[in-house]
Amino acid sequence: MNQKILTASLAALVLTTGAFSVQAESTPPNFYSLDEVVVTASRTPEKKIDANADVAVVTAKDIATKHYSDVTEAIRSVPGVALGSQNASSQISFTNPLTINGSQNVVIMVDGMRINTNGVMSRTTALGTLTNMNSIDHIEILKGAASTLYGSDAQGGAINIITKKPEDGQVHTKLDLSRASYNGEKYGIYNEGSSNGFFWTVDAHKELQGTYKDGWDRHTINHLNAKSISTKFGYDFGNDSNLVFNYEKYKLDYTRPDGGTTSTQADHGKKDNDRISLQYNAKISDRVSNQFSIYRNQNRIEDNYNNLTNIADGSGYTDIHMKTTGISDQLTYKGNDQTIIGGFDWYKDEIPHYKYSYGGGSPAKESPEEGASVTTTAFYVQDKWDITDKWNVTPGIRITHNSQYGNNTSPSLSIGYKASENTNYYVNYKKFFRAPSLLELYYMSKNAPNLDPEKGYTVEMGVNHKFNSTLTGTLNIYTQRADNLIGWDSAAFNYGNSGKIKNNGVNLSLQKEFNKHVSATLGYTYINADSSTKNTVYANIPKHELNIGINYQNSKLTASLWGRGIMDRYTTKDTMKDYSSYWVWDIAANYQFTKEATLFARVNNIFDQFYTDVGTSYGPNADPTKYQYWYSAPGRNFEIGLQFQF
Template structure:
């Protein structure tokens, strides 16, 4: 009965929000909302530069302006405000947990890129990428979130989508330095430096450094949760434009932290875990225009991830030393009606050392390596002014599972300048990682997950200030990998059937106000008779994303709300109301008191809600990984 009521309330809220936006204040022709009208240029959808509004895919763009005005602490906070993305963090979710997960369209099989190069950590069954460790927002130009399978272009593990972080470009005359100091609740301190420059002979650089400190926090019920993070982040990029056709870029990134966290949940936990992290990335990107029609890009990268968790307890230590290296060679060739993208990808995932000690039992192994070689080819055929047919094929040669082909077909129809549609069919395969194969919980009998995704979407501009989009998908997969709690082994569960949709509206209300609203619905069939839908209730059936922005002269304000609806929790358990449904509201206020200086304040969890992104015991008195209650950040930024 309660679930039916929530569903009815969600439908009514959808109708109400749609009506609100449709009957909003009269359009202001001179005012547009670039970050919401999809007028940005994107590259992730097809590896071809194209207008986001016209891209035949479900894609969201977080712009530089949005990053600056919202003062997000890390990438996790950014992704919370993107429809279709689900964050499952433990507790504060900062630099002190490694099992945090990102889901797109109900799966965590996603690929994360920085400037088009992979940064996934594939050796562990836990998080493939910890977004909370991306704390340097200053060096990011935009973030493209592609929702839907992208296996043909980005690899077999991109069945859910792709997150592509595009770093800032340094233009001529962009020689400057920015300093920022932030303080706040729960011992929050942040100090950041950004320096950019370009010489007369077109050598350019960007240096970003940041220090983050945080302490114990209180959740929405006033419980004090033990928590400490002392992290250092450093990014350096240097490049040279040899001429208009040739460039070379070298990038080095590092994130190091010492942390303290509750050992098993925070609410009733008295024991603590101390740990340290050391993440480093190196990359080289070469771009060369071969001819008027052809451009070649070659990239090399290496990602190192080290974790030493709970080292204060020799009976329960968790140690991981992982390394991923790769090379990619891609050529883009353009004719009058065709754009071809073809290339070669190679990456190697290596576990140099893994050790997990629990209650005196140690699972230790080292020097396990998996490699994957792939060739891909995509053709975007512009049949006429309205129709585009994009076909692609990828052939992966996996060191354990051999050769697999993943084709894709996307049909785009541009009805006019204000409306476009797309339909797509894509296949994927996801191989087990080293932990699922070689650990004491693993099995060499595992088969890779295989499946297909069908999508449909439409984008429409009602006028210059009002944009809407609707996207729907259905995903079928076989040989899904799960964990058997009786045998303590990973095994192939069987089939998965998932479907969902999202609807988004953005509106410039008048000269000063703009708004956005998005709703996402997801349903994944239960794994068996003993499970609830949506991965045994861990993922919500509904999610809202609301935003309101005000700008006038030197002052602006951002208000963002997100609602989790109908997250059932595990079947047969006493589930707390705070787990199943909740709303969280955040706000940021900026004041530009000089041309090169501004002050800001950000308030998180305005109404001090008690909630969690993820926990195992969901009962009202269980061992919750509760999230921080209401907290503040105040800062000053100065540029010269």
């Protein structure tokens, strides 16, 4: 109850300040207006206030001001999003535990093209390996089921990372150099330009990191040597038509503790990922447009290769190659009162190579997953009909064929009411369907277990509102139901259908401009989880979360202070109760001392908070030799650097 009172008080404080605010003369950093355009809510451009959905946006200015190292850092403070990392950097983890509105089933995209992996414990992707942040224009986070437009498995929502498209006819170059705690070093170079219809971006990045300390000053085994490059080349035919080619490469050598951060055994690993895509956007007429995409993603992980023949009670050896090939096409028709979207998605997930060992000196052997594959084919259509100037209705349907589980239909219905230019209400109903992953199907044997797909629905209602020219807010209330939850069955030592989910929640966001120099944000998330397997499903999710940000800018200086308050996180044992609530504060500042040069600094975990953001069954003194694991987050750490633009 105290947290609810605190939240209501903070919200009231921010709301009431609107009456005494000074009219803003320019947009402060990190402020995304409801009048700005988003595309992920309906797969067509629309003002954020008009979207019948709960959409959050992280802008390029936000990324640059706060110096986010990867996508996990950029979205961590978005209300409704819960992220976990087992190391000082999210790059080292196999995958980053990610939930939106309490669901682990989230579709991740780059420029509308799916990049989810299928073969390890998470079906999203290792967001920490997306480190080429200079090439990102903005990130849209759609919270709530998005099954019709983005896949029947988009139970929690979708994340769309939208990259930059230079258009000003000039060439720009940015160079970043920084040093950080834990022997950290970062080097980056970014170049963009356009000329005679051609445009391009090239973003290269290198990062080094060593052993880190947690909030109790305990040292943790850690090493990171990452290199990445992202390229985009395109040609603009005019009339909103273009052809774009993308190629990304990421390589990582790392060292991690074998079993939790208290482990003294070092495991060495490698990652080698690449993505290639070709996308054609065509404006066929004033009313009709088309987008065709073809892509191929590859993710390779070799973990614990140094201990392959010398493991007593270790985490074992993994050598896996995951590959996804996909094609999608979308046709959009914009009438006077209707916007109709139709299209198809086809993609194939496969595991060409998978060797593993459980340890104990046993040799590596072929996994039952090796050679496994699954194809998904889907057709979808959605029709947004403006019945009147105020009312609109959007029915939609996706028909999906999974090569393992046959056909499934995912309908959706959205009703919107535009009460005024400043207020938009909506109610949504959406069904979802999630087939078992290749890991869940073939973990122990080539013979797939008798697993049923997860099925359920989400009902949500919300409002986007502009209180005045300097204060905006969004509120979303949802309920989610799912049957046939797929989880780990320790008795059978395999995956099984283990229960149901009943999940209710609230997301609140407020953005306030005090004047042309100062702005602030407030976010609140509440999740009431009721599940027969709550302990495993919601292990890293807080019941309450507060996100507070304060931003300042003048002609030469920009600064941001932001904090994340976790309260009453769902835990599996009483030993974790003392670590289920905490606050973490970060600060970043940038000083432009010449037209071309900027000095920047960042302090993470200012107050040296001891915490973990990964759910665990044991406390900080867990004994890894008894299969007890704890994952400490880094304590206070620093970064300082220079940025040159020319």
